[in-house]
Amino acid sequence: MRFLKSVLVIILSMVLLAGCSAAKPAANVQNNEGKAEEKVELTFYYPVAVGGPLTKTIDGMAAEFMKENPNIAVKPVYTGSYADTTTKVQAGVQGKNPPDIAIVQSTELYSLLDMDAILPLDDLIAQDGGDEFIKDFYPGFLENSQVDGKTYSIPFQRSTIVLYYNKDAFKEVGLDPAKPPKNWDELVDYAKKLNKDGRTGVEIPTTGFAYWLFQAFALENGKNLMSADGKEVYFDTPENVEALQLWIDLAKRDKVMPEGVIDWATVPSNFIAGKTAMMYHTTGNLTNVKTNAKFDFGVAYLPAKKNFGSPTGGGNFYLFKGIDEKKQKAAWKFIKFMTEPERTAQWSIDTGYVAARKSAYETEKMKNYISEFPAAAVARDQLEFAKAELSTHNNGRVTKALSDALQAAITGQTAPAEALKKAQQEAEKALATFNK
Amino acid sequence: MQRRVENIAMFGLACLWTFPLIWAFWTAFRPREMATSWELTPDFTLNNFVHVWNGAPFAQYYLNTLIIVTGILAVQLVTATLAAYVFAKVRFWGRDILFILFLVQIIVPADVLLFPNYNVLGDLSLLDTKLGIMMPYFASALGIFLLRQTFKTFPSELEEAARMEGCSWWQMLWKIYVPLARPTYIAFGLVSVSYHWNNFMWPLIVTNSVENRPLTVGLAIFATSFETGAQWAEVSAATVMVILPLLLAFLLFQRQFLNSFIHSGIK
Structure with missing residues (x-):
């Protein structure tokens, strides 16, 4: 037992040394930025399920968002497959270190609710977007987001x-x-x-x-x-x-x-x-x-x-409990940015996912794409018959x-x-x- | 006759074992659309590698994996040597029970410890650091077990003779035990390096930044494509890139590995 203790002591002292040296510069940076302007930092977990270098596309979208919103910093974190992402999110929730935003499979709704991990989005929707925003999503996709009259996630990469x-x-x-x-x-x-x-x-x-x-x-x-x-x-x-x-x-x-x-x-x-x-x-x-x-x-x-x-299938945006109100608002801004009709259309063209919003199909981009490649419209038309x-x-x-x-x-x-x-x-x- | 049968059987097993490897190498150099066919056409390409290399920051990932693997191994060798010596040669109350408790670590699968380890690292503010990836593996039960068994086979006369010559216990460990146990160190080193080279889930859970993530995360970008089905050419190219350094190292040092196994024992 004495041996175990001494090993623990050695390891702990190493950790403390490493921790101290690492923590100092970080704290300074935060202070400097804090004085200049209140910068909100968001971590954003996302899986890739279509193979290939989509990580770059997502990084690019986040960079664009930060250009438009200089006081919000989004850090996209690639988190493997859907299952890996769920595990990572659960580890974070249990360790009181949840991500601010995550794309998780739409079917995880009930398990995340049972963990008491996610925020209902209705207030945020009411403040910014309203019915006009949420009703624009296809009902076949929203079925996996809503329970007891509340909306918990926003469809993104859906198939x-x-x-x-x-x-x-x-x-x-x-x-x-x-x-x-x-x-x-x-x-x-x-x-x-x-x-x-x-x-x-x-x-x-x-x-x-x-x-x-x-x-x-x-x-x-x-x-x-x-x-x-x-x-x-x-x-x-x-x-x-x-x-x-x-x-x-x-x-x-x-x-x-x-x-x-x-x-x-x-x-x-x-x-x-x-x-x-x-x-x-x-x-x-x-x-x-x-x-x-x-x-x-x-x-x-x-x-x-x-x-x-x-x-339907695929992944939605979720927000997590335990993040402060300022972050919630910033996160909501990011979700709205990512689901803008133009961007949704481009995302659909790049990946083959169905664009989750009706207005995405009204953009020039999408109209041109469909006239050139009518097959892309079939999945959307079939959505009329699609269920959760x-x-x-x-x-x-x-x-x-x-x-x-x-x-x-x-x-x-x-x-x-x-x-x-x-x-x-x-x-x-x-x-x-x-x-x- | 029996000899021949044995040879054929061994050859068969070797073929079976190398087949996936050969297939991966072959597919990695083929154009996408020919990925799953065996036709012997002269179409070979490096495009898959270019595509994969540009898809993720692989240079950074190589460096990280190297740091993590060597860091873990270095600490493991120190802790395992010290612990193994104590368990093998020092008598103290409760030694065997403590040793059995240590062995239990081998039985507990690493996945079960994901959440508890994550929470501990969170408390220590070590999430998203390389040290955080390495720390849970610093004391390896397998290493301690292997070394203890090896140390136990050394006759105590050796130790007595060394003491007569005036060796401190530290010198004795360094000059007698460690050199004699070289084959065990190499065997354990192989197991440890290949395990941590291939480890995916734990680093993925603990880290968020490119600066701290290993190669396997880069591989996963191409391998976990359930929406489209596997893009075999790219998956193979990424696989080859990830396993190549390890494979080359093994082939280069193969002779030394085998020699050390043959020359084990006490001369």
């Missing part, structure tokens, strides 16, 4: 699922490239025609975000998977069993999709390489496919059953219950009805404490 199809392949087998499949029957039918050696008819990824893709089928067959307050789920309805059965049949019965697990990350590569004629994937991929596909391709609504439907991404209290466990069930059904271990029933039971257990 939704669309159908990508290879027009050259359509022509090759005698299908009209202007008419993508409109419903489930046509999907199966077309996929059968497009299927040949070395090319599958359609690929729907089953790893990583299986629950998200399944949600699309559920929505098309009538209803979302959870209640608006995030306390109930509806996994095992007959409609959902039917939806899952279709998914399995595409591979097992009709043989137009590879059997077993289809990896999320390789589906776009397969589509670009011509190994599959159609794919279900996120709009976040649009720019990637556009720059890399050597053939003519189209983008369409996901085929419908009772109606069209697709879940699966998000509940205890979100991790509930989502995992569904994902596991889907995997089991797709690999043929469990029958669809049974798998969904099990997921339902597990999710209800996970939600029990919130339903008292």
Whole structure:
């Protein structure tokens, strides 16, 4: 024990030495600046989910903001994937050192609320922006931001699922490239025609975000998977069993999709390489496919059953409790700056994300882009039928219950009805404490 | 006959092990659209590397990783040597229990300690510093364990002889124990360096500034692209850039590594 103590003492004294030497100059700088003008400093955590050097784009946007607002300094901090960002935010909240602003996945709403970590934004919206501002966002995106009549986050990098199809392949087998499949029957039918050696008819990824893709089928067959307050789920309805059965049949019965697990990350590569004629994937991929596909391709609504439907996804701006009012106002200014129509339009063009505001589509920039590349408008038009991404209290466990069930059904271990029933039971257990 | 079977099996395992490496190198030099095909066309490019290098401040990241890895290893070697000597050769009350408590550290996964460590560093105002990244790893249970086992095998006659010659315990440690345990030091050094070279989550959580972040954060910008699916050519180029220094170092010093393992033991 004495040894441990002496090690601790040594380490602590090292730390103190390092701490002292580091702290002094920093304090001086603050004093100097404090006298000159009240400068507000904001840290801003953001993940990158589309691959490539988007960090530079964000840094550039922050620099532009600081030029316009010289008394606010924004420090953008790249924080890995969405999951990494959530972990970092949680560490900060527990350590009483939360970021001032963060982009976190929209589905973390309930878990952040349960940690008592985030601020409702209604007062800030009322002071600056008002209804005119908030009503400009597509309702399909806002659903993941609002609970009990309060708004907790502002949509930023948002996506939704669309159908990508290879027009050259359509022509090759005698299908009209202007008419993508409109419903489930046509999907199966077309996929059968497009299927040949070395090319599958359609690929729907089953790893990583299986629950998200399944949600699309559920929505098309009538209803979302959870209640608006995030306390109930509806996994095992007959409609959902039917939806899952279709998914399995595409591979097992009709043989137009590879059997077993289809990896999320390789589906776009397969589509670009011509190994599959159609794919279900996120709009976040649009720019990637556009720059890399050597053939003519189209983008369409996901085929419908009772109606069209697709879940939204992606990340929103959140503000955190425990930061003072001056910082809150500065942070709000930054969020408003980042979501200005012009900037939202540019962000959408650069990344392929759907612009979250209606007015972004009215800018010159966006109009030109769409007239030159009409596929970019499909995702926006589909938003009319889009609903919130699966998000509940205890979100991790509930989502995992569904994902596991889907995997089991797709690999043929469990029958669809049974798998969904099990997921339902597990999710209800996970939600029990919130339903008292 | 048996020999031949063994050789073939070893060769097979070696191929299996090197395959991902070869694939990554191959893909890193191929144009984007040919990333996933094996066709032997003469298309090779350095564009992926240019793109990746410009995507993040890699020069700074290399420097940071180097500082962090060597800093951790240097402190670990000192603490592990001292602790191992005490656990191996000094008798005191409760030694074995204390040693077992130390070993428990090996069992606890680092991820569980993310939040508590973060809070401690926050209290010490060491968030977003290189020292903060290094500190939780200064005392390594694995290093202490390996060295203790090695020290235990040295006969106490050596120590007695040294004392007869008038060595202080410090000289004894430095002139007898450390040189004799060289293979263990090298083995532990390899484990420690490669672990901290590859560590991602902890540095990401503790640091905010480019000045303090390691290479793996730069790699993540290209690897965590779930919206688009993997851009294999870029991911491979970034991977090659990150692992290359470590790989080269290993190949260069391979002979010394192996020699030191062969010549271990007491002459």
